[in-house]
Amino acid sequence: MLKIKSYSLTKPAIYLYSLLAITMLNFCTENQSHNERVDDVQKPNIVLILTDDQGWGDLSSHGNKIIHTPNLDTLHTESVSFLNFYVSPVCAPTRASLLTGRYALRTGTSWVTHRKEVMRSEELTLAELLKSHGYKTGIFGKWHNGEQYPNDPLGQGFDEFFGFSAGHWNNYFNTTLRHNQEEVATSGYIADVLTDKALQFIEENQNTPFLCYLPYNTPHSPFQVPDSLYDKYKALGLNNKDACVYAMCENIDLNVGRVLDKLEALHLEENTIVLFLTDNGPNGHRYNGGMKGIKASVDEGGVRVPLFIRWPGKIPANTRIPTISAHIDLLPTIAEWCEIKLPQDLQLDGRSLVPLINGDADGWPDRRIYSYKPNKDLTRAGAVRDNNYRLVVDQNDNLYLFNMTEDPGQKNNVAEKEPEVAESLKRAFDNWFTDVTAQGVEPPPIPVGFDAAPEIELPAPEASIHGKLNFKGGMGWANDWITGWSSPLDTVSWELEVEEDGLYELAAQLNISDEMVGANIEARTNQKVIRHTVIQAFFSPNLSSHDRVDRGEVYEKNWKSVVIGNMDLEKGKQTLKINVNASQWNGKMELKGLRLKKVSKAG
Template identity: 50%
Template sequence: MNTNTRRCFLKNAGLILTSWFLGGCSVQGESFRSNENTDQPNVVLIMTDDQGWGDVHSHGNNKIDTPQMDGLAEEGARFDRFFVSPVSAPTRASLLTGRYHLRTGAHGVTGGRENVRSEEVTLAELFKSNGYKTGCFGKWHNGAHFPNHPNGQGFDEFVGFCAGHWNRYFNTKLEHNGIFFKTEGYITDVLTDFSLSFINKNKQSPFFCYIPYNIPHAPWQVPKKYFTKYKRRDLDDKTACAYGMCENFDDNLGRILNALSKNGLSENTIVLFLSDNGPNSYRYNGNMKGKKGSVHEGGVRVPLFIRWPKKIQSGTIVYENASHIDLLPTLSEMCGLSTEKCFKLDGRSLVPLLRSRNCSWQDRIIFTFPRGPEWSFQGAARTRRWRAVKKKDKWLLFDIHSDPHEDIDVSKHYPEVLKKLSSEYTKLYKEMAEEGFKPLPISVGYPSWDEVELPAHEATLEGEGIAYKGKNGWAHDWIADWTSVNSFAVWDIDVVESGSFKAEVKYICSRDNTGCKIKISAGNCAVQTEINEAFDPEPFPHRDLLPRKEVYDMPWKQVTVGTLNLSKGRQKLKVLPLAIKGREFIELKALLLKRID
């Protein structure tokens, strides 16, 4: 497969101005970089998945050991009140663009709603346009199809997966620039190996290395030595597994920091660590209300540690509110990158807070927006003192200074405060929602990306007698219980260049159901075939320590249905049964389109 990345549309930019005004902090004279002749710093941006604020020893949790995270915070800056979105993909969209996720097209976690529009300017594109080598190693979760794929959004190299979660953490398959390959070992260790290879390969030039690990997200799989250690601390199975995953990450963080040191890169490398949302179970979280998915403090407040020796004073603690939308403008200033070509930024540079503990920082509102129109009944607005929370179309107000657990609604005592926060929220939400919730089609036909897999979980299911295998239709799910010839699956595609495409399907079919007929259509073109070969396998072996909500990883049979001649433009692609033999139609995992002209 040809995996050339799309041409970056940003022009090379010079150093930022060193005299400017931002948010009440006047920054004049020397920039955060020591002088214009200094080599551009490297950046290692590390993010974990579902690790809460409380999953760090130095945040008051004496049940977990995280010496590398603790040391990173002590050697640089610890942000005490850093906020993200309640779930994964929206956080990643805001982190990469400096914009609230609804501006970027990402408004969910599955079904294509996690995709960031390809025209958005990402951190990787900013760095790449300024001569940096760029690599992403881990969970992307902002688009699986080119040009929404990491290789289309500024990353020279990508190793990992694009979905919202992964099904196997041991000896799994991962993707390298569009091509899947087998790995050996635990997934976090493997991703670290590739990250270190990228760093070693590019140590002579500036690099941006983004490492979005996928732990401690479920499924609950971790090397037994970690799980056993935390079970000995009298913890329940889920907490023991989560803490084991966090300690495994901590060990890998140590490997990264050691590699930077051995290569003489520590002093000129900015290292950042954060998580993407609150914890994925009820466990220690600093006595905050809520967990992952919640718009309360516990669902959106996470660790942020930044180390840059000789530029950030060790032991710095920042108490001002900060957010994921702030990291793009912050890194842009640190590294001398212009944001002129970016779309409207919602974030602001945190450099003044890192330079001076006495900075006069203007208070502001940080918003938490829903991940989809069906979640519009919830949201939040946060200032230094207040958290306004929208729940079931009713607004509540909490004084975080006196009530950090959000127990007492004080909206009746401070109606003007609530009115201002709720009205500002509503105004911005309305500004973004119309475009933010529009579905993005799957692009097909890029010459540089000649094969596209349309997964079942990105289809719309029409009619009765058709459903997903799992309850929620999350990533890796497939279509099952397909019992009606009047039901079908539909994908919204955009053919960017007309051409002929071989159409294949991945399926499971019991012997009793062979002989069914399948049709694929798009526009005026259609192909069909009969499924005559049975394939009814067992799931792949797994190492779950607790029951999972996700579906299990399965082998799939692949068969060619025919050749589709697709015209340029946006259209609906349908898969439907022409005939069902036995009790039900095939179980459908994905439709593959491979350009053949």
């Protein structure tokens, strides 16, 4: 605090000294504020970019002679890159491990649909960790670790969410996305729109340390991309799918360039750690550096992906690290750079890569990295990788051992020639699997009734279906719906965990033909039943799409929201069931899901 001695002064002198004192006070206050801002800025910002189904070979810096990715090539040159970096073989498990530093099975995430993609809300995420230390946190893209609060991004540490929570999206042009709790219509190509929001977040928080998580949903299917890029690759003689995938990857490259340009324009590049990686191997057979396997495989090509890390002036550029590493390592690495002490009781599977990056790897211990082959049934199948070998274990307990140093393409199974190595790695895999599944991986019930999320969706793929019902797309991937109603015995059920007693409005997302007008839709839980009689048909065709290749997932269509009624739900576990009574069954009914909206609390 500025102190002024007392003297006998004339009024002009008093005025001058007062003016001087005010000026000095303002200077000190402004200088203090500036120093506080400098202290904040000294905490590194984090920009974490993840792409969806882009393989290790989908970069020109990795030897692909067809694709054009100049911005990612530049990032590669300016970064430390890990030559043997591993993730999970499919989307949701990679995301859970990336955000927690733990193997996905340990977090409850075992697959990609039917709520097996949900990460436990109790998990400490990177966003929660950074937010607790003064960071602003935003996610712009695909979440895929839980649809409902508190398993959604807002419940897992993100201040802002713009994107979608499902495993994939149905339309990439002029689509509807979610901004926090609201649905918003967008204009343009989805990756461009997501980047726009990420850039806005960076600009709004440039004076505050931030985590900007940018999980693009491309080049995942459906295969849609603007004409100019698609035409460029078709002109090279590629088939429709590969032309679209490479065009989608080039669009990602353009958007990564926009992010890097924004950091430079705001003078943030030297204080921002940029990480780029992909979530699994390529979604098809194309150039992948001669590796065996693609997405969903636990062979090298299904789980080895690029990792580039850039922090100008703080870590070396144009450096290549061959030591094996994995997605589980990023949380402890970022925590060390941000000087954040992790909770002592936090059981991490990853370790900080900072010693490797700093060239101080003396004493770095040998390790094994494990992969689980996700499927709808929890089978003990997967792989283990050490510095020299990859052991693949199939669901019948067959062993396939490969010497990755001598045989990087996995052409020769040496399990019989080196049985001791194979058995040692198999024992390690079995012990790991038992450990990471110790808490169980059964899908949790859907959380209902939180004040932070008074309205939630119960999507069809999160339901159990009974009778002759089926999913339109077969497997019940994201955005699928239920069809095949032919009897009152056909039932759909969702398992709920109600946070508190309350009155809830139930609305069904329906398509229903003329023949089914007059049918009664019944919703019940325990002994409570509400009914709605269908008085008007509504049946939408599939909407037109910009697909370059016929899709394996369902197409997008319009749905009519039909309020079934209000129902009291009691705190605790509940089973909510839907069935239909009709006088005739020669029509069609399709159910996309339910929406539950809290009307009032009990009492």
